[in-house]
Amino acid sequence: MAILQEPISQGHEAPAEKGSDVGEIPQWRLMARRFKQSKLAVAGGIVLLVMYGIALFAPFLAPYDANAVNSDRANASPAKLTWKGGPAVCGVAQTLNKSTFTWEYKTDCNKATPISFFTKGTDYKIFGLIPTTTHLFGVNKSNTIYLWGADDQGRDIFSRTIIGSRVSLTIGLVGVGIGTILGAIIGTISGYFGGLVDNVLQRIIEIILSVPTLPLWAMLAAILPRDMTVTKRYLFITVILSLVGWAGLARQIRGKVMSYAGADYVAAARAAGSGHARVILSHMVPNSISHLVVVTMLAIPTTIIAETSLSFLGIGMLPPAVSWGVLLQDAQKVQAVQQYPWMLIPAVAVVLAVTCYQLLGDGVRDAVDPYG
Numbered sequence: 493m494a495i496l497q498e499p500i501s502q503g504h505e506a507p508a509e510k511g512s513d514v515g516e517i518p519q520w521r522l523m524a525r526r527f528k529q530s531k532l533a534v535a536g537g538i539v540l541l542v543m544y545g546i547a548l549f550a551p552f553l554a555p556y557d558a559n560a561v562n563s564d565r566a567n568a569s570p571a572k573l574t575w576k577g578g579p580a581v582c583g584v585a586q587t588l589n590k591s592t593f594t595w596e597y598k599t600d601c602n603k604a605t606p607i608s609f610f611t612k613g614t615d616y617k618i619f620g621l622i623p624t625t626t627h628l629f630g631v632n633k634s635n636t637i638y639l640w641g642a643d644d645q646g647r648d649i650f651s652r653t654i655i656g657s658r659v660s661l662t663i664g665l666v667g668v669g670i671g672t673i674l675g676a677i678i679g680t681i682s683g684y685f686g687g688l689v690d691n692v693l694q695r696i697i698e699i700i701l702s703v704p705t706l707p708l709w710a711m712l713a714a715i716l717p718r719d720m721t722v723t724k725r726y727l728f729i730t731v732i733l734s735l736v737g738w739a740g741l742a743r744q745i746r747g748k749v750m751s752y753a754g755a756d757y758v759a760a761a762r763a764a765g766s767g768h769a770r771v772i773l774s775h776m777v778p779n780s781i782s783h784l785v786v787v788t789m790l791a792i793p794t795t796i797i798a799e800t801s802l803s804f805l806g807i808g809m810l811p812p813a814v815s816w817g818v819l820l821q822d823a824q825k826v827q828a829v830q831q832y833p834w835m836l837i838p839a840v841a842v843v844l845a846v847t848c849y850q851l852l853g854d855g856v857r858d859a860v861d862p863y864g
Contacts, residue, residue, distance in 0.1 A: 514634075525858070536852040543657065543844075550655045578607070605743075640834050670731065671733075672787070679749065758771060790850070803820075
């Protein structure tokens with residue numbers, strides 16, 4: 493009896509099980525797939541991109557100069573917005589409280605001032621190169637638009653916060669970048685050559701790691717002259733923050749390189765006549781890249797907090813420089829915080845940036861091991 497076999501339909505193949513193609517696609521695509529699965533990491537990355545975009549265009553987005561003083565609006569509360577045929581800011585009347593000798597402000601939305609977009613204001617340079625006076629929004633000189641209130645000198649906290657993000661966000665990237673390069677180079681040399689070189693480098697690393705980090709930063713920052721220019725102080729603070737961070741990374745990279753140094757492919761490369769530089773650049777460094785990326789991503793928030801702490805203590809960035817730590821100096825007094833809680837808004841920016849970096853770092857850490 494002939495056995496009838498049902499023809500196999502080529503148009504209706506069984507769907508492949510999710511993840512069954514792991515061995516058929518490049519590792520970078522596996523890493524991207526694994527990263528996208530972490531919704532919190534993706535959200536953190538998007539928020540950080542927005543924050544860095546704001547920092548990049550801060551002078552354009554800020555209605556006022558960061559150091560523009562307005563004594564008529566000292567400690568002014570956040571502006572109240574209304575709609576008068578378009579967005580407008582309510583008028584403000586300033587009165588002196590003779591009991592507490594503090595300025596009080598009363599809003600009058602019947603005297604609202606329209607908000608203008610792409611208006612003229614203080615001059616600045618786009619990317620530090622192209623001079624212009626155009627700002628995203630503003631009001632005429634008869635009123636002010638302090639979205640997040642003002643400090644004790646009448647300076648706009650909104651403008652100072654987004655302009656200060658340029659220092660606080662970039663100092664983490666630059667500082668960690670320097671520390672990562674130092675850690676990668678020294679750790680690779682220590683683990684690859686071993687012997688006396690390894691012993692000397694490891695003793696130096698142990699001495700550095702034995703010193704408490706914050707007091708060391710504070711001591712080095714306090715040595716800097718207070719009359720330094722903003723640019724020089726930024727560079728020196730960046731170097732100070734990177735002097736300690738490389739030591740822990742160097743020890744981790746050393747361990748990685750020592751495990752790779754005994755591998756068969758390294759022995760084959762040496763037998764083929766490859767020099768030390770070629771072996772290190774072709775085998776040691778590429779195998780350590782994923783670990784470097786993860787450690788770097790998780791170290792950036794630590795550097796941001798360090799700069800904020802030093803500036804808060806008055807030994808980091810100093811006025812007229814503007815950073816989140818400098819802004820939080822005004823929030824040192826409990827009385828000021830109780831009466832003017834908007835002084836703590838820069839702290840919210842610090843918490844948001846650090847949290848997003850930690851979420852992003854966790855996602856990257858999981859993504860670099862896509863086979864896990």
